Each structure stands twice: as C-alpha cells, then as structure tokens.
Amino acid sequence: MAYTLWKHRNDMLFNDVRRELSKLWEAGIKLADDFKEAQQPTLLGTNSREAGETVAVFRWQQPARGLVKVNVDASFRKEENYGAAGVVGRHGNGEFLGAGFQRNPHVNNPLLAEGLAMRTGLEFAWKNKWRRVIMESDSKEFVLCLQGEYKTPNKLQLIVGDILYLAQDMEVQFHHISRVSNNVAHTVAHWDHGVSMEMQWLHHPPYWLIVALLHDIVFLFRHFLSILEQILLSLVIFMISYRLVKKGV
Structure with a gap:
C-alpha cells in the first residue's frame, strides 16, 4: 500500500497524473495479494480456483459455508x-x-x-x-x-x-x-x-484426537489474526502516506 501511494506521489509530481482514492486502494490491495501469492512455496494440491491448477496448501483449510x-x-x-x-x-x-x-x-x-x-x-x-x-x-x-x-x-x-x-x-x-x-x-x-x-x-x-484438532483450529485463528493485523497495518500506512501525498511531500 505504501509503495502504491509513493508511486502515485511521483506520478503527481513528475507526470501530473492523478488517480481516484478508491483506485489507489484497489491497486495497493492487488499488489499485496500478488506478493503474498508469489511467496507461497509450490506444493501440489487440487483444491484450487480452477480445475487442474495447483496451489500451496500446508494446513487444513475451512470449507465454504454450507459444505x-x-x-x-x-x-x-x-x-x-x-x-x-x-x-x-x-x-x-x-x-x-x-x-x-x-x-x-x-x-x-x-x-x-x-x-x-x-x-x-x-x-x-x-x-x-x-x-x-x-x-x-x-x-x-x-x-x-x-x-x-x-x-x-x-x-x-x-x-x-x-x-x-x-x-x-x-x-x-x-x-x-x-x-x-x-x-x-x-x-x-x-x-x-x-x-x-x-x-x-x-x-x-475422542481424547487422543483433541490435540490434532486444536492444532488446525489454532492455525485458523492465527491466520485470521494475521489477516486482521495486515488490514489494520495497511489502513495506518494508507492514512499516513495519503496525508503525505496531499501535502506534496
């Protein structure tokens, strides 16, 4: 997100190009998603977005609602x-x-x-x-x-x-x-x-299965917290960077 805003700042100063705030936000989110996906190690799996596509799956993932x-x-x-x-x-x-x-x-x-x-x-x-x-x-x-x-x-x-x-x-x-x-x-x-x-x-x-079940649940909880943390951090960076852009710093 910070990189997207910094790039927009340079476009404003040197190329006189201005973009809507919503477009900047979408571009920043897409860049972050692309980076995260690129960092995933390759591991074959068939629970992918399209048939035949391989994705990295290292922990149990929850199914969609109703499944x-x-x-x-x-x-x-x-x-x-x-x-x-x-x-x-x-x-x-x-x-x-x-x-x-x-x-x-x-x-x-x-x-x-x-x-x-x-x-x-x-x-x-x-x-x-x-x-x-x-x-x-x-x-x-x-x-x-x-x-x-x-x-x-x-x-x-x-x-x-x-x-x-x-x-x-x-x-x-x-x-x-x-x-x-x-x-x-x-x-x-x-x-x-x-x-x-x-x-x-x-x-x-059964009692002997509880630890393995908890391991998967803890991972889901940690994954949720990680996403929430990233969103909050992105919002903070966005607000600070946007103010800098508005001031033309």
Missing part, C-alpha cells in the same frame, strides 16, 4: 495383510462433526487402502446426512483416478466405481491435499489397530 469437509486417510500393514481407514468431518469454523475408524482385511497394497478409506469416508458422510461435501485425501494418485485425470489401474476399478456411484446422489468434490493438511485423518487411521474393526465418534471427539 462439510471430510478428510480421509489410510494406514497399511503389509505383514498382516490389512489396512485401516480414518475419517473426520468438520464444518467451516473447524467444528468437529464426527470421526470414524474402520479396519479393512485382505488389503495387499497401500493404494487400495487409500481407496477403501475414501469409500469409507463417503459412506460415513451419507450416513450422517452430509450431502454437500469436500472429500480430501493426501493420495494424489487415487484422487486423480476419481477426477478422471489418471487411468485407473485394474486393481482399483471396482473401488473407484463404488465411490463414483455413491457420489451420484450427493454434491461431492474430490481434492488432493498435503499430508500436513491431513494430519487429523492420519491420526485416526493410525489409531490402535487391535482394538476394534469399526468405531465412530459423533459430535464429541
């Missing part, structure tokens, strides 16, 4: 020939809606375990009457299969077909995210395998 975000993850034990699915559903403010754990026997590869986790998550959403959902997984290969961007291997065709069939009566988006963003579902998927074949927690999370 439920369902994170899924899988664990795989090759020696014991089974996998497990972890599912977590949350509202846009980070509110915990429910979580599920399910052991899946006769699983012989990790990608199949990821597919079963996605199906478990979609079934969990349906049972809880979440009809508008964003399904997130850190398995890029499997998400690309669901999006039709990757040729589905024969071993996954049945599970992909099941998921797409379940999704027909729902409003569903399939997104790939980073492992860091998927930490809560990861925690559920790696819960003690020997306890039960299937467990569910609705409205109130």
Whole structure:
C-alpha cells in the first residue's frame, strides 16, 4: 500500500497524473495479494480456483459455508495383510462433526487402502446426512483416478466405481491435499489397530484426537489474526502516506 501511494506521489509530481482514492486502494490491495501469492512455496494440491491448477496448501483449510469437509486417510500393514481407514468431518469454523475408524482385511497394497478409506469416508458422510461435501485425501494418485485425470489401474476399478456411484446422489468434490493438511485423518487411521474393526465418534471427539484438532483450529485463528493485523497495518500506512501525498511531500 505504501509503495502504491509513493508511486502515485511521483506520478503527481513528475507526470501530473492523478488517480481516484478508491483506485489507489484497489491497486495497493492487488499488489499485496500478488506478493503474498508469489511467496507461497509450490506444493501440489487440487483444491484450487480452477480445475487442474495447483496451489500451496500446508494446513487444513475451512470449507465454504454450507459444505462439510471430510478428510480421509489410510494406514497399511503389509505383514498382516490389512489396512485401516480414518475419517473426520468438520464444518467451516473447524467444528468437529464426527470421526470414524474402520479396519479393512485382505488389503495387499497401500493404494487400495487409500481407496477403501475414501469409500469409507463417503459412506460415513451419507450416513450422517452430509450431502454437500469436500472429500480430501493426501493420495494424489487415487484422487486423480476419481477426477478422471489418471487411468485407473485394474486393481482399483471396482473401488473407484463404488465411490463414483455413491457420489451420484450427493454434491461431492474430490481434492488432493498435503499430508500436513491431513494430519487429523492420519491420526485416526493410525489409531490402535487391535482394538476394534469399526468405531465412530459423533459430535464429541475422542481424547487422543483433541490435540490434532486444536492444532488446525489454532492455525485458523492465527491466520485470521494475521489477516486482521495486515488490514489494520495497511489502513495506518494508507492514512499516513495519503496525508503525505496531499501535502506534496
């Protein structure tokens, strides 16, 4: 913002060019947004503004109003020939809606375990009457299969077909995210395998999941404070700089 006003000052003094205050503000905001976006490290993700676009996502991000975000993850034990699915559903403010754990026997590869986790998550959403959902997984290969961007291997065709069939009566988006963003579902998927074949927690999370949930909520709160701080700072700089411009300093 300060740079925009300083540039306008120079245009006034040396080129006799004057712009409306609202145009200066818009230009300053756009410049700040472009700079912030340029500083983001590259990390592949499919929850982007346009199909196929990649964005940097390092933490869990809240869904838009009216949507439920369902994170899924899988664990795989090759020696014991089974996998497990972890599912977590949350509202846009980070509110915990429910979580599920399910052991899946006769699983012989990790990608199949990821597919079963996605199906478990979609079934969990349906049972809880979440009809508008964003399904997130850190398995890029499997998400690309669901999006039709990757040729589905024969071993996954049945599970992909099941998921797409379940999704027909729902409003569903399939997104790939980073492992860091998927930490809560990861925690559920790696819960003690020997306890039960299937467990569910609705409205109130289990004690061992609270820390991971709070971590995401704290990040959202810090992100909000950071935005608020930037806005207030920009306003202060804008007022000071504008007065200097008016005085022709």
